[in-house]
Amino acid sequence: QKEVEQNSGPLSVPEGAIASLNCTYSDRGSQSFFWYRQYSGKSPELIMFIYSNGDKEDGRFTAQLNKASQYVSLLIRDSQPSDSATYLCAVNNDMRFGAGTRLTVKP
Amino acid sequence: DGGITQSPKYLFRKEGQNVTLSCEQNLNHDAMYWYRQDPGQGLRLIYYSQIVNDFQKGDIAEGYSVSREKKESFPLTVTSAQKNPTAFYLCASSPWAGRDSPLHFGNGTRLTVT
Numbered sequence: 001q002k003e004v005e006q007n008s009g010p011l012s013v014p015e016g017a018i019a020s021l022n023c024t025y026s027d028r029g030s031q032s033f034f035w036y037r038q039y040s041g042k043s044p045e046l047i048m049f050i051y052s053n054g055d056k057e058d059g060r061f062t063a064q065l066n067k068a069s070q071y072v073s074l075l076i077r078d079s080q081p082s083d084s085a086t087y088l089c090a091v092n093n094d095m096r097f098g099a100g101t102r103l104t105v106k107p
Numbered sequence: 108d109g110g111i112t113q114s115p116k117y118l119f120r121k122e123g124q125n126v127t128l129s130c131e132q133n134l135n136h137d138a139m140y141w142y143r144q145d146p147g148q149g150l151r152l153i154y155y156s157q158i159v160n161d162f163q164k165g166d167i168a169e170g171y172s173v174s175r176e177k178k179e180s181f182p183l184t185v186t187s188a189q190k191n192p193t194a195f196y197l198c199a200s201s202p203w204a205g206r207d208s209p210l211h212f213g214n215g216t217r218l219t220v221t
Contacts, residue, residue, distance in 0.1 A: 006149075031206055031207070032206050032207045034209055034210070036210075042214070042215075043197055043212040043213060043214050043215050044150070044197070044210075044212050045212070046209045046210070046211075049207075049209055051207060088149060088150065090210070092206045092207065092208070092209075095140060095152055095155060095165075095210070096152065096166075097142075097149045097150040097151075098149055099148060099149035100148075100149045
Protein backbone atom coordinates (compact mmCIF):
# COMPACT_ATOMS: atom_id res chain seq x y z
CA GLN A 1 0.00 0.00 0.00
CA LYS A 2 1.23 3.45 -0.85
CA GLU A 3 2.19 5.25 2.34
CA VAL A 4 2.45 8.78 3.56
CA GLU A 5 4.32 9.30 6.82
CA GLN A 6 4.61 12.26 9.13
CA ASN A 7 6.10 12.73 12.56
CA SER A 8 3.10 12.81 14.86
CA GLY A 9 4.77 15.28 17.18
CA PRO A 10 3.80 17.16 19.14
CA LEU A 11 6.10 19.82 17.79
CA SER A 12 6.46 22.86 20.00
CA VAL A 13 8.08 26.12 18.91
CA PRO A 14 8.20 29.59 20.49
CA GLU A 15 6.28 32.44 18.94
CA GLY A 16 8.25 34.04 16.12
CA ALA A 17 10.31 30.93 15.37
CA ILE A 18 10.31 28.82 12.22
CA ALA A 19 8.26 25.62 12.41
CA SER A 20 9.38 22.80 10.11
CA LEU A 21 6.99 19.98 9.28
CA ASN A 22 8.05 16.98 7.23
CA CYS A 23 6.30 14.33 5.18
CA THR A 24 7.72 11.32 3.31
CA TYR A 25 5.93 9.18 0.77
CA SER A 26 6.52 5.77 -0.70
CA ASP A 27 5.16 6.06 -4.25
CA ARG A 28 7.93 7.44 -6.43
CA GLY A 29 5.35 8.23 -9.12
CA SER A 30 3.53 10.77 -6.92
CA GLN A 31 3.16 14.12 -8.61
CA SER A 32 1.07 16.42 -6.42
CA PHE A 33 1.33 17.21 -2.74
CA PHE A 34 -0.94 19.10 -0.41
CA TRP A 35 -0.72 20.54 3.08
CA TYR A 36 -3.87 20.97 5.13
CA ARG A 37 -4.33 22.57 8.53
CA GLN A 38 -6.84 21.17 11.00
CA TYR A 39 -7.77 23.00 14.16
CA SER A 40 -8.98 20.86 17.04
CA GLY A 41 -12.54 19.70 16.44
CA LYS A 42 -12.70 21.26 12.98
CA SER A 43 -12.35 20.01 9.43
CA PRO A 44 -9.11 20.33 7.45
CA GLU A 45 -8.49 23.36 5.25
CA LEU A 46 -6.04 23.62 2.38
CA ILE A 47 -2.92 25.68 3.04
CA MET A 48 -0.71 24.94 0.08
CA PHE A 49 -0.10 22.56 -2.77
CA ILE A 50 3.05 21.88 -4.75
CA TYR A 51 3.68 19.93 -7.91
CA SER A 52 7.24 20.74 -8.92
CA ASN A 53 10.57 20.20 -7.25
CA GLY A 54 11.80 23.15 -5.28
CA ASP A 55 10.14 25.74 -3.08
CA LYS A 56 6.78 27.42 -3.22
CA GLU A 57 6.10 30.40 -1.01
CA ASP A 58 2.78 31.87 0.11
CA GLY A 59 3.04 34.51 2.80
CA ARG A 60 4.58 32.96 5.91
CA PHE A 61 4.30 29.44 4.46
CA THR A 62 6.84 27.68 2.24
CA ALA A 63 6.39 24.22 0.81
CA GLN A 64 9.50 22.35 -0.26
CA LEU A 65 9.44 19.32 -2.51
CA ASN A 66 12.28 16.89 -3.19
CA LYS A 67 11.08 14.09 -5.43
CA ALA A 68 14.44 12.32 -5.53
CA SER A 69 14.38 11.92 -1.75
CA GLN A 70 10.59 11.52 -1.68
CA TYR A 71 9.81 14.13 0.91
CA VAL A 72 7.83 17.30 1.12
CA SER A 73 8.07 19.81 3.92
CA LEU A 74 6.18 22.84 5.17
CA LEU A 75 7.96 25.76 6.79
CA ILE A 76 6.03 28.31 8.80
CA ARG A 77 7.98 31.51 9.39
CA ASP A 78 7.26 33.90 12.26
CA SER A 79 5.05 31.28 13.91
CA GLN A 80 2.01 32.60 15.75
CA PRO A 81 -0.11 30.99 18.46
CA SER A 82 -2.93 30.90 15.90
CA ASP A 83 -0.80 28.46 13.88
CA SER A 84 -1.27 25.85 16.63
CA ALA A 85 -3.06 23.02 14.86
CA THR A 86 -2.52 19.63 13.29
CA TYR A 87 -0.94 19.74 9.84
CA LEU A 88 -1.84 16.99 7.39
CA CYS A 89 0.16 16.01 4.36
CA ALA A 90 -1.68 14.47 1.40
CA VAL A 91 -0.32 12.81 -1.69
CA ASN A 92 -2.92 13.18 -4.34
CA ASN A 93 -2.39 10.15 -6.45
CA ASP A 94 -4.91 8.33 -4.34
CA MET A 95 -6.09 10.83 -1.75
CA ARG A 96 -4.14 9.30 1.12
CA PHE A 97 -3.19 11.43 4.09
CA GLY A 98 -0.41 11.22 6.62
CA ALA A 99 -1.38 10.92 10.27
CA GLY A 100 -0.63 14.60 10.83
CA THR A 101 1.81 16.56 12.96
CA ARG A 102 0.44 18.49 15.91
CA LEU A 103 2.09 21.90 16.21
CA THR A 104 1.97 24.10 19.29
CA VAL A 105 3.27 27.67 19.13
CA LYS A 106 3.95 29.02 22.60
CA PRO A 107 3.59 32.76 23.28
CA ASP B 108 -22.26 30.79 -0.73
CA GLY B 109 -20.84 27.63 -2.27
CA GLY B 110 -19.77 24.86 0.01
CA ILE B 111 -20.19 21.39 1.39
CA THR B 112 -22.91 20.71 3.92
CA GLN B 113 -22.79 17.74 6.23
CA SER B 114 -25.66 16.94 8.47
CA PRO B 115 -26.24 16.41 11.25
CA LYS B 116 -23.26 17.77 13.16
CA TYR B 117 -23.75 15.25 15.97
CA LEU B 118 -25.46 11.89 15.66
CA PHE B 119 -26.18 9.28 18.31
CA ARG B 120 -27.27 5.73 17.56
CA LYS B 121 -27.71 2.45 19.30
CA GLU B 122 -25.51 -0.46 18.34
CA GLY B 123 -27.05 -2.60 15.61
CA GLN B 124 -28.76 0.27 13.82
CA ASN B 125 -27.85 1.52 10.37
CA VAL B 126 -27.35 5.26 10.08
CA THR B 127 -26.98 7.53 7.05
CA LEU B 128 -24.80 10.63 7.02
CA SER B 129 -25.70 13.35 4.57
CA CYS B 130 -23.25 15.24 2.34
CA GLU B 131 -24.38 17.86 -0.16
CA GLN B 132 -22.22 20.20 -2.24
CA ASN B 133 -23.16 23.14 -4.45
CA LEU B 134 -19.68 23.69 -5.84
CA ASN B 135 -20.41 21.74 -9.03
CA HIS B 136 -17.52 19.43 -8.18
CA ASP B 137 -17.21 16.12 -9.97
CA ALA B 138 -15.47 14.11 -7.27
CA MET B 139 -16.61 13.42 -3.71
CA TYR B 140 -14.99 11.53 -0.84
CA TRP B 141 -15.73 10.15 2.60
CA TYR B 142 -13.09 9.97 5.32
CA ARG B 143 -13.10 8.73 8.86
CA GLN B 144 -10.99 10.28 11.61
CA ASP B 145 -10.45 8.76 15.03
CA PRO B 146 -9.12 10.81 17.98
CA GLY B 147 -5.48 11.75 17.46
CA GLN B 148 -5.40 9.98 14.11
CA GLY B 149 -5.17 11.02 10.50
CA LEU B 150 -7.83 10.69 7.84
CA ARG B 151 -8.66 7.28 6.40
CA LEU B 152 -10.45 6.99 3.07
CA ILE B 153 -13.75 5.09 3.13
CA TYR B 154 -15.20 5.61 -0.35
CA TYR B 155 -14.82 8.01 -3.21
CA SER B 156 -16.75 8.86 -6.32
CA GLN B 157 -15.31 10.45 -9.43
CA ILE B 158 -18.56 10.71 -11.34
CA VAL B 159 -22.29 10.23 -10.86
CA ASN B 160 -23.40 6.60 -10.54
CA ASP B 161 -19.86 5.39 -9.92
CA PHE B 162 -17.83 4.96 -6.74
CA GLN B 163 -14.83 3.03 -5.48
CA LYS B 164 -13.83 1.55 -2.14
CA GLY B 165 -11.12 3.21 -0.12
CA ASP B 166 -8.94 1.64 2.54
CA ILE B 167 -11.66 0.96 5.12
CA ALA B 168 -14.88 0.37 3.16
CA GLU B 169 -16.04 -2.67 5.15
CA GLY B 170 -19.25 -1.92 7.02
CA TYR B 171 -20.03 1.17 4.95
CA SER B 172 -22.05 1.84 1.81
CA VAL B 173 -22.53 4.87 -0.43
CA SER B 174 -24.55 6.03 -3.40
CA ARG B 175 -24.00 8.78 -5.97
CA GLU B 176 -27.29 9.27 -7.75
CA LYS B 177 -26.83 13.02 -8.10
CA LYS B 178 -23.73 15.10 -8.63
CA GLU B 179 -24.49 17.17 -5.55
CA SER B 180 -25.08 14.34 -3.10
CA PHE B 181 -22.93 11.53 -1.69
CA PRO B 182 -24.59 9.98 1.38
CA LEU B 183 -22.73 7.48 3.55
CA THR B 184 -24.52 4.65 5.36
CA VAL B 185 -22.81 3.18 8.39
CA THR B 186 -24.18 -0.32 8.71
CA SER B 187 -24.43 -2.55 11.74
CA ALA B 188 -21.56 -4.56 10.23
CA GLN B 189 -19.12 -1.76 11.05
CA LYS B 190 -17.49 -2.98 14.24
CA ASN B 191 -16.38 0.34 15.67
CA PRO B 192 -18.41 3.11 14.06
CA THR B 193 -17.90 5.87 16.63
CA ALA B 194 -15.74 8.48 14.88
CA PHE B 195 -15.61 11.87 13.17
CA TYR B 196 -16.77 11.55 9.55
CA LEU B 197 -15.62 14.04 6.93
CA CYS B 198 -17.01 14.51 3.46
CA ALA B 199 -14.94 16.27 0.83
CA SER B 200 -15.18 17.22 -2.81
CA SER B 201 -12.78 18.28 -5.54
CA PRO B 202 -13.39 20.05 -8.84
CA TRP B 203 -12.21 17.12 -10.90
CA ALA B 204 -11.03 13.60 -10.29
CA GLY B 205 -7.40 14.30 -10.95
CA ARG B 206 -4.19 13.99 -9.00
CA ASP B 207 -3.74 17.77 -8.92
CA SER B 208 -7.16 18.57 -7.52
CA PRO B 209 -7.31 19.88 -3.92
CA LEU B 210 -10.01 18.79 -1.51
CA HIS B 211 -12.69 20.98 0.03
CA PHE B 212 -14.09 19.62 3.28
CA GLY B 213 -17.45 19.83 4.98
CA ASN B 214 -17.67 20.54 8.71
CA GLY B 215 -18.00 16.88 9.59
CA THR B 216 -20.42 14.66 11.50
CA ARG B 217 -19.54 13.20 14.89
CA LEU B 218 -21.15 9.80 15.20
CA THR B 219 -21.46 8.11 18.56
CA VAL B 220 -22.74 4.56 18.74
CA THR B 221 -23.49 3.03 22.14
